[in-house]
Amino acid sequence: MPQVRVRIAPSPTGSLHLGTARTALYNYLYAKHNNGKFVLRLEDTDEERSQEAYTQDIINHLKWLNLTWDEGPDIGGSYGPYCQTQKEEHYRKLANELVAQKKAYFCYATPEELTILKEEQLKSGKASRYDNRGRYVSEKEAQAYEASGRIPCIRLIVDEPRVITWDDLIKGTIAINSLDLGGDPILIKSSGMAVYNFAVVVDDIDMAITHVIRGEDHIHNTAKQILIYEALGKTYPEFAHSALIFDAEKQKLSKRKHGEFVHISKYASTGYLPEALFNYLAQMSWTPSNGQEIFSQTEAINDFDLNKVSKSPAIFDLTKLNWFNNHYLRQLDNETFKLKAMPYLDLLNLNSYDSNEIHEMLTLIKDGLNNLSEITQALSFFEPKPLDYEKLEFMEILNQDSASKILNLILNNIASFKNLDAKETKALIDSIGINNGFKKGKELYMPIRIALTARLHGPDLSRIFTILKTQQVQTRIKNALALNLQTKS
């Protein structure tokens, strides 16, 4: 058996899409599982929408996901070039050979003529398709078209009717009638550039691709492409079509509807770990044989099997991704976590704290995070500026008599808190509470929590207390008490 060679072939018309990433992931896993090669190729035949910035984005984020390729436009390889725009001549040459062999022909129909054809078909309730009229144009007519300045495209002659069938590695047997392919397909646009379906086939042949793994939106393209392989006299590769990823309304994930959250870049910048996204994407239509939800890339490679990839579409669920991300975030050692947290920490003014204190803050919140960008909000109360207590829920608690009593007690004893660690701080708060008739619990701690953080919930209060230090604690309690007086008067 020849070496397995698979490819991911994104078009640089947008930044790396979730769906493309998952297709890349399947290809990657399949290649690595079979000791094969994974190739990156850019399908940039769309002259109008392709952009260099997108190419960079795609390359960066595939790398970010640790889906590394063995050959590609950035690193080369012996089957290049790996961009379609660099192969224009080659495509044209092959198409012309097909014309010479009478397997293809020049078609002089104008877009306007085709639009009219389509409208007529629609009106009479027929399936809309090209009527293959160009097949029957005589030499003489062709010369007349040339003389009138028409520039032809090249179309492939399709046997009709005929059943095209292949054994899909994910879906099983698929059969499509050539009659339903919309008429003789274009190979070369009149601009001279190859059309997607032709370029793909030529490239997959040139690059000795053995397995084409892609989304099921390509199923009809596959039928057309098989016809092209046959015309070129080549055997076609194995095909595997995976179901698409949907949103909660069972619609295809689209930039238009979902904004930046269809792009891998968004997850990277929001502080999702590549391991988490990899794991989530992999498990959403494939389950390892041991049934585990959490698995590493290596484990996935060892166990991957196209046959076990789900035939039905999966709905993208951010909540579940969050669960995976939380898991991987908690697994990070403190140093790595700190390193990854830095960009989000930098958004806060925490210059007054030393690195031990920053470290302490991070361990405080590490376990409860969905993504790293939540750090900014989670730690914002550490910024040395006055807090805003003007919220009904806070006021209700602060206005209780017991609240001002407790806060005053802490204030009166503030000096005793100096240089205590978290455990000692807690013990002191407890004893102050007990000596003055408070049970330790919500009644005792909530007013302090609100005074120090202006929040109802958060991490361990005594640790917050020690990080803030007595000076800041004193200021905040005074502020909270002042507010209390204000509302009472």
Add this chain to the structure above:
RNA sequence: GCCCCCAUCGUCUAGAGGCCUAGGACACCUCCCUUUCACGGAGGCGGCAGGGGUUCGAAUCCCCUUGGGGGUACCA
């Protein structure tokens, strides 16, 4: 319209005719731990789209219906 694909808890799935009283995970709910939140632990709720076959036996095989999705470009 025409063609193709798909159908198990709200979501992701396990299931290859008897191991199924349909298993797991996320979410949700209850309880425990706990000053609160989170983490962790113990439970709970919840599903084979419908109808016909085939079979001793169907979530599983076949057919129909319904529903969902994709495609139908000189886009990729």
